[in-house]
Amino acid sequence: MATKKKTFDQSKEVRAIARERVGIVKASRPIQPKDPSAKPKHKKPLLPNGDTDPV
Known part of the structure; x- marks a missing residue:
């Protein structure tokens, strides 16, 4: 079948x-940056010593 002619x-x-x-249109x-105090979507898992920060 022949290809369709572009109109x-x-x-x-x-x-x-x-x-x-x-x-280029501005x-x-x-876009506003997200608020740093916003809650994280996922909680960090607890480490064996009960700490959340690995450092």
């Missing part, structure tokens, strides 16, 4: 031209 997509072309004009709002 011109006007909306794709308009977006491509707009991208060339504008360049994020609408910056």
